[in-house]
Amino acid sequence: MFLSLTSCAVVQKQAAQDDVYLFSYFKGNGDGLHLAYSTDGYNWQALKNDSIFLKPTAGNDKLMRDPCIIRGADGRFHMVWTVSWNEKGLGYASSEDLINWSEQQFIPVMAHEPNARNTWAPEITYDEEKKQYMIYWATTITGLYPETQSQEDDAYNHRMYYVTTKDFKDFSDTKLLYEPGFNVIDATIVKDSDRYVMFLKDETREPAEKNLRIAYSQNLTGPYSAAGPPITGDYWAEGPTTLRLGDKWIVYFDKYIEHSMGAVQSTDLKNWEDISDKISFPEGMRHGTIFTVTKAEFEKLQ
Numbered sequence: 186m187f188l189s190l191t192s193c194a195v196v197q198k199q200a201a202q203d204d205v206y207l208f209s210y211f212k213g214n215g216d217g218l219h220l221a222y223s224t225d226g227y228n229w230q231a232l233k234n235d236s237i238f239l240k241p242t243a244g245n246d247k248l249m250r251d252p253c254i255i256r257g258a259d260g261r262f263h264m265v266w267t268v269s270w271n272e273k274g275l276g277y278a279s280s281e282d283l284i285n286w287s288e289q290q291f292i293p294v295m296a297h298e299p300n301a302r303n304t305w306a307p308e309i310t311y312d313e314e315k316k317q318y319m320i321y322w323a324t325t326i327t328g329l330y331p332e333t334q335s336q337e338d339d340a341y342n343h344r345m346y347y348v349t350t351k352d353f354k355d356f357s358d359t360k361l362l363y364e365p366g367f368n369v370i371d372a373t374i375v376k377d378s379d380r381y382v383m384f385l386k387d388e389t390r391e392p393a394e395k396n397l398r399i400a401y402s403q404n405l406t407g408p409y410s411a412a413g414p415p416i417t418g419d420y421w422a423e424g425p426t427t428l429r430l431g432d433k434w435i436v437y438f439d440k441y442i443e444h445s446m447g448a449v450q451s452t453d454l455k456n457w458e459d460i461s462d463k464i465s466f467p468e469g470m471r472h473g474t475i476f477t478v479t480k481a482e483f484e485k486l487q
Contacts, residue, residue, distance in 0.1 A: 203480040206428065207254075207283075208437075208466075210473035215248030215267065217241055220283070221467055222483065226430050227460075231467040232486055243276035243289040244268030251306040251371075251424065253474045254283075257318070258311060262476075263353060265292075265307040265320055273298070275307040275322060277353060283478070283486060294320070294348055294359050300327040302341070306424070308474070310374045310381075312349075312405045319405055321347035321362050323370035333368050337390040343370045345385075347406065365400065365412045371423050373474070374405065381405050382454065384425040384436060385412060395421035397438060399454060416449055416457045424472025437464070439472035446470060 208221040208229055217237035221229040232238075241249035246269035254264045261279045264286075268276040274293035280286045295301040307322040323343040334342040345363040348356045363369060368388040375382050381402045387394040396415035402408060417438065424439040432452050440447045440461075447461040478486070 204477045205480060205483040206475055207478055207483075208426075208473060208475050209252040209254045209264070210467075210470050211250050211252060211266075212469050212471055215241065215250035217249050218252050218264070218266075219467075219470070219473075220486065221470065222486075226428050226435060227464050229464070229466045229470075231470075235467055238283065239278070239286050241266070241268065241276065241289065243278075243291045244272050244274065246270070246272065249276065250471070251473065253308045254476050255309045255311065255318075255474075256476060258313075258316070263309060263318070265309055267305050267307065269303075271303050273301050273304055275304050275320070279353065282482065292320075292356070294322070294356070295324055295346070297359065298324075298326055300329075301325070302327060305343070306371050308373050310376075310405060313376075315349075315405075317349050317351045318353070319347050319349050319374075320356075321345055321372060321374070323372070330364070333366070333389070335368075335389075335391045338368075338388070341388070342368050343388060345369060345372050349406075360406075362407060363400070363409050365409075367394070367412075369412075371425060373425055373427070375427060376405075377454075379403070381409075383409055384427060386423050386425070387412065387415070393421075395423070397422050397425050397436065397449075416451070417447070418449075418459055420447070422447060426472065426474045428475050435460070437472075437475070441471075444469075446472075 206223045218239040220232045223229045250267040252266045266276045273295040278286045278289045302325040305323045325341045347362040350356045371386040383400045397417045398412040400409040421442045422438040427436045437448045446466045449457040451457045
């Protein structure tokens with residue numbers, strides 16, 4: 186069976202008995218697409234001996250960081266990723282089987298903005314009502330929001346931006362998605378009943394926050410509420426992706442200072458339990474996103 190997803194970073198339903206969870210990720214500075222699998226959401230193992238499924242060719246720096254994969258309304262897998270630390274666009278490719286991929290494209294979503302410094306951690310969410318995809322990412326535009334700029338972290342001062350598309354060929358103009366009053370990156374959005382839930386990283390450096398928070402909206406493109414309190418603990422976290430297991434929300438993330446993956450769990454999106462000691466991931470794994478495939482599709486990947 187196909188499980189249609191509304192976001193590359195969330196699986197909203199308990200996987201059917203013959204479905205397998207996949208986790209797209211990268212290693213090092215952005216070596217390429219890796220895939221791990223799980224049947225329970227807690228224990229993850231690398232596919233193909235942790236080898237690369239797709240090497241990056243898009244952009245000048247040809248990196249592949251933060252790979253986000255969604256199974257689209259057309260049944261194809263669509264992926265976006267960070268191609269560089271400082272380019273004004275993102276990478277895109279699609280596939281029917283996660284093995285054979287289309288030609289990689291560089292989508293210049295911030296090329297119109299002369300003071301844009303970067304295009305980081307793009308994600309995709311599908312809008313079922315409008316029958317279109319929203320691609321969103323974090324960008325620093327030099328000179329904007331000086332009240333939250335710090336000389337730490339090389340003076341990066343991000344906000345979230347987006348475009349929409351129906352076919353990954355024609356795109357809307359770039360617009361501001363979220364300005365929470367602080368430096369924000371790594372947002373991922375999932376539909377929950379009649380609302381949208383945004384998991385995001387508070388990137389504030391002085392005083393240091395570096396934690397994950399939640400905001401809500403009635404519409405995919407916003408406006409979103411003020412961000413709630415941190416859902417992660419006394420460590421620096423980034424790159425959230427979430428999975429629904431029965432009545433539980435699990436948010437996985439990268440404890441990038443500790444060089445390990447972590448997770449928190451909740452039944453109400455308010456009270457969170459740290460379950461980092463209950464999960465296992467491939468060594469050296471960096472953050473990405475979760476989606477599902479059928480058992481038959483999974484067997485072909487092996």
